[in-house]
Amino acid sequence: MDNVKAVWLVARSELRRRWRAVLVLIVVAGAGSAFAITAGVGARRAWTAWDRLGAATLAPNGVYTVPPDADPAKLARIPHMPGVVAVGNFSYVPIAPAPLVPGEDAGGFVALDPQYGQTIYRSLVLDGRHADPRRADEVTINEPLADKGMRVGQRVRLRYGFGPEAKVIASATVVGIERGELDLGFNSGNAAVNLTYGFLQKYRDQLEIDPIL
Numbered sequence: 042m043d044n045v046k047a048v049w050l051v052a053r054s055e056l057r058r059r060w061r062a063v064l065v066l067i068v069v070a071g072a073g074s075a076f077a078i079t080a081g082v083g084a085r086r087a088w089t090a091w092d093r094l095g096a097a098t099l100a101p102n103g104v105y106t107v108p109p110d111a112d113p114a115k116l117a118r119i120p121h122m123p124g125v126v127a128v129g130n131f132s133y134v135p136i137a138p139a140p141l142v143p144g145e146d147a148g149g150f151v152a153l154d155p156q157y158g159q160t161i162y163r164s165l166v167l168d169g170r171h172a173d174p175r176r177a178d179e180v181t182i183n184e185p186l187a188d189k190g191m192r193v194g195q196r197v198r199l200r201y202g203f204g205p206e207a208k209v210i211a212s213a214t215v216v217g218i219e220r221g222e223l224d225l226g227f228n229s230g231n232a233a234v235n236l237t238y239g240f241l242q243k244y245r246d247q248l249e250i251d252p253i254l
Contacts, residue, residue, distance in 0.1 A: 099127070099163045100222050129157035132250050135207070138186075138197035138215075138234060143207050147186055147232035149199075150223060151248065155238050164221030164235070169193035172216050172235070177243035181217040183224040186232035191215055199234070201247065210247050211240070 094100070107116065107130075120128045130153035137147035152158050152174065159174060164181070172179035180199075182191050191197065195215045200207040219235065241248070 094165070095222075098165055098221055099161050101127075101129075101161055127156060127161040129159075129161040130154045131157045131162075134201070134236070134248055134250070135203050136199050136201045136210075136234065136236070137207075137232075138182075138191060139200050139209060141189065141200070141232070142204070143200055144203050146189070147234065149234045149236055151236040151241050151250070152238040153241060153250070157238070158235070162221060162223075164219035164224075167218045167220055169215070169217030171219075172237050173239070174237045175239045176237060177211070177240040178213045179216045179237060180213045180240070181219045181235045182215055183219060183221075183233045183235075185224075185230060186234060187218045189232055193217060211244055213240075 119125065131150050132153055134149045134151050135143040136149035136151075137143040141147045143149075155174060158164070158171075163171070166181075167184070168187075169181070172181050180197070193215055197213060197215060198209045199211045199213060201210045202208055224233065
């Protein structure tokens with residue numbers, strides 16, 4: 042199995058097992074595209090397309106979770122390691138535009154630092170524009186969420202939590218429909234809303250996210 046594909050499978054398993062996991066994306070110079078596809082007819086053309094998409098979206102070469110007992114000093118060394126050109130942190134959160142049920146109908150990904158969505162993993166805009174990372178009231182959505190009736194320019198109420206305990210914690214405007222690596226492969230059918238670093242800063246005390254060490 043391709044190493045990058047294996048990494049994303051591990052990430053998927055971790056997200057399902059422990060939804061509050063903090064994940065870190067990393068780009069290594071010269072490592073090639075982070076995307077993996079199955080060989081077959083037209084594979085050469087497909088690889089070229091994936092490479093172009095990877096380059097256009099500042100795709101990571103790897104993703105790993107931060108364990109609770111991680112040594113902060115060692116984690117701080119990662120961005121300065123030879124060949125590392127970008128590092129960004131994000132987390133899955135059970136959040137969805139009302140009346141959708143978080144964790145069932147849709148979920149969300151929130152930037153845990155200014156790099157995520159800017160210098161690493163900057164998704165392609167299919168309609169509208171990228172959200173301003175400084176603003177808490179702007180979000181983007183992926184295609185499966187758009188297929189559920191959400192549209193650019195729509196004002197949505199964001200529900201956070203699971204099942205009947207989910208409650209509205211914020212309102213935001215959908216400013217764009219995006220496609221990124223998390224919207225492909227194993228996650229291709231899952232509706233998702235993308236939350237900015239500004240959103241994290243404003244609503245941090247209402248989001249259950251493990252500390253970034």
